[in-house]
Amino acid sequence: MGKEPIFELEGVSFTYDGRVTALRDVSLAVAAREKIALLGANGSGKSTLLMILAGLYFPALGQVRAFGNPLTEEALKDESFAFSFRRKVGLLFQDPDVQLFSPTVWDEVAFAPLQLGLDQAEVVSRVEEALRLLRIESLRDRAPHRLSEGEKKKVAIASILSLHPEVWLLDEPTAGLDPRTESWFLDFICQLNEVGHTVITATHDLDAVDLIADRIYVLSEENRLIAQGTPQEILSDQELLLRCNLTHEHRHRHARLEHAHPHRHPERHIHPHE
Amino acid sequence: MSARGGFIERSIADIAATLEEAIFSEELARKEGLLQNLDPRVKVITFLALLLAVSLSKGLLIIVALYFLTLLLAWRSRIPLGFFIKRVWLVIPFFTGLVALPALFNIFTPGEPIVTLWQSDRFHLAITMQGLRTATFLVLRVGVSVSLAVLSVLTTPWATLLKALRILHLPQVFILILGMAYRYAFLLLHTANSMFLARQSRTVGQMTSGENRRWIAASASTLLAKSYHLSQGVYLAMLSRGFQGEAQMLGTFRLKPSDWLWGGTLLALALLAVLMGT
Numbered sequence: 001m002g003k004e005p006i007f008e009l010e011g012v013s014f015t016y017d018g019r020v021t022a023l024r025d026v027s028l029a030v031a032a033r034e035k036i037a038l039l040g041a042n043g044s045g046k047s048t049l050l051m052i053l054a055g056l057y058f059p060a061l062g063q064v065r066a067f068g069n070p071l072t073e074e075a076l077k078d079e080s081f082a083f084s085f086r087r088k089v090g091l092l093f094q095d096p097d098v099q100l101f102s103p104t105v106w107d108e109v110a111f112a113p114l115q116l117g118l119d120q121a122e123v124v125s126r127v128e129e130a131l132r133l134l135r136i137e138s139l140r141d142r143a144p145h146r147l148s149e150g151e152k153k154k155v156a157i158a159s160i161l162s163l164h165p166e167v168w169l170l171d172e173p174t175a176g177l178d179p180r181t182e183s184w185f186l187d188f189i190c191q192l193n194e195v196g197h198t199v200i201t202a203t204h205d206l207d208a209v210d211l212i213a214d215r216i217y218v219l220s221e222e223n224r225l226i227a228q229g230t231p232q233e234i235l236s237d238q239e240l241l242l243r244c245n246l247t248h249e250h251r252h253r254h255a256r257l258e259h260a261h262p263h264r265h266p267e268r269h270i271h272p273h274e
Numbered sequence: 275m276s277a278r279g280g281f282i283e284r285s286i287a288d289i290a291a292t293l294e295e296a297i298f299s300e301e302l303a304r305k306e307g308l309l310q311n312l313d314p315r316v317k318v319i320t321f322l323a324l325l326l327a328v329s330l331s332k333g334l335l336i337i338v339a340l341y342f343l344t345l346l347l348a349w350r351s352r353i354p355l356g357f358f359i360k361r362v363w364l365v366i367p368f369f370t371g372l373v374a375l376p377a378l379f380n381i382f383t384p385g386e387p388i389v390t391l392w393q394s395d396r397f398h399l400a401i402t403m404q405g406l407r408t409a410t411f412l413v414l415r416v417g418v419s420v421s422l423a424v425l426s427v428l429t430t431p432w433a434t435l436l437k438a439l440r441i442l443h444l445p446q447v448f449i450l451i452l453g454m455a456y457r458y459a460f461l462l463l464h465t466a467n468s469m470f471l472a473r474q475s476r477t478v479g480q481m482t483s484g485e486n487r488r489w490i491a492a493s494a495s496t497l498l499a500k501s502y503h504l505s506q507g508v509y510l511a512m513l514s515r516g517f518q519g520e521a522q523m524l525g526t527f528r529l530k531p532s533d534w535l536w537g538g539t540l541l542a543l544a545l546l547a548v549l550m551g552t
């Protein structure tokens with residue numbers, strides 16, 4: 001592809017507590033400005049893979065490189081490397097409860113810019129911008145853990161937004177969002193990518209995947225990377241999708257229609273498939 | 275055991291629900307009132323001074339006077355007084371009873387007996403004047419101190435309180451831990467409440483008390499596992515957003531003339547209480 005590499009993984013395996021295997025022998029590469037989706041059923045290892053890319057988990061087997069340097073626990077002990085890595089890579093956790101630890105929404109969104117050591121005016125402007133984009137200005141003084149699930153997700157997104165990362169790692173970002181926010185966020189991912197950011201999204205939502213990815217990696221239920229390709233290639237491979245538990249026989253695609261009509265079928269089991 | 279759930283279960287559920295409401299509702303902290311408008315740093319300092327006065331003062335009347343001052347402050351801060359007085363004094367016996375009760379008797383505090391409870395040739399049990407005095411002091415001191423602490427927490431949003439402590443140069447780690455503890459307490463209570471509700475919605479018919487006990491034990495371990503999982507997750511989330519062991523915070527408090535006025539008055543009163551008592 002000729003672009004500078006962001007992540008390179010070689011033969012990465014990961015086990016929790018030496019018992020539960022979450023990834024087996026995964027090798028992949030992500031270049032700058034790519035828009036990638038990680039597809040896989042529940043438990044296939046998507047979240048684990050994102051934690052590894054974010055430099056939070058370290059695999060027992062295999063190599064991980066980020067921005068051309070080895071990404072290891074040892075390497076991140078170097079403060080200047082850690083600082084530049086954390087500034088460039090933002091991770092949206094799947095569970096917003098984990099991500100929200102500050103006493104108010106405002107503090108939550110301000111956390112990352114404050115850790116970067118930005119001056120006060122810049123911190124304030126970044127926080128306000130993020131709150132405005134997600135339309136959560138009215139929540140600013142609320143305690144994050146007392147919000148609704150969807151509101152929590154928005155705050156979590158805002159708290160990454162204020163970091164201004166170059167690389168976005170998103171773990172099921174649209175789960176729990178209302179339709180307007182979901183469609184805004186999908187657009188936002190595309191815009192980020194157009195202005196040169198790298199976006200890696202974990203999902204099992206086939207409908208939106210061609211919007212948020214030019215390339216897809218598929219994880220199997222055996223926690224192996226079993227396919228990669230363009231959205232067209234992957235989505236047309238019915239056999240692959242069935243095998244990975246990403247679809248079922250009664251599913252049919254609506255192409256781009258999902259924004260045009262509400263995604264519900266009252267007469268679901270009456271109309272014929274095929 | 276009553277018809278709907280066992281006694282233990284209902285008590286735990288009640289306590290969890292009340293705590294979640296009482297501690298974590300910031301409704302009172304957002305009212306317009308005297309203490310709510312006081313700069314949080316001034317509040318922390320003056321309340322520490324008042325606490326000190328309560329524990330140093332040697333006059334019973336002075337401690338009572340400090341309690342009335344506390345009530346006055348609560349009233350001016352639009353705290354419902356009945357609620358405030360009841361909440362505090364209902365809890366105090368649990369904390370002090372164990373220590374205060376024995377102190378009443380001649381075995382622990384010898385002195386002039388006022389009421390004799392048991393009299394034989396070898397054994398004499400009575401409540402003594404000195405014992406009564408000691409116990410009263412203890413209960414009053416604890417009661418007034420707890421009232422002051424409760425009042426300061428009730429009138430300050432949690433976030434602001436943490437920030438004030440930070441600006442007063444308490445160690446970072448201490449404040450982070452305090453903040454987390456609060457979050458875990460919330461999560462635990464909230465999860466406990468949800469688990470009770472979830473179980474109620476799935477329970478058809480009666481559970482035996484054995485089943486109840488097992489359920490409570492299992493829930494307790496689930497809660498522990500959850501909070502452990504959360505604490506690990508939160509740490510990673512902080513790391514990934516650039517935390518390197520020193521949390522940076524913004525300080526945006528400014529002192530108003532009324533802060534100086536009230537701060538000065540309360541400090542003077544605290545000092546007076548100590549001087550008069552000695």
Ligand SMILES: Nc1ncnc2c1ncn2[C@@H]1O[C@H](COP(=O)(O)OP(=O)(O)OP(=O)(O)O)[C@@H](O)[C@H]1O
Nearest residue numbers: 016020021022040041042043044045046047048049
């Ligand atoms: N903290 C943990 N401790 C032990 N095992 C874990 C832990 N987290 C995940 N696992 C296990 O690792 C495997 C991969 O989990 P992971 O969370 O990465 O899957 P996922 O693809 O993100 O699933 P989902 O779509 O449900 O989010 C699963 O078998 C899971 O049970």
Ligand SMILES: [Mg+2]
Nearest residue numbers: 046047094171
């Ligand atoms: Mg996941």
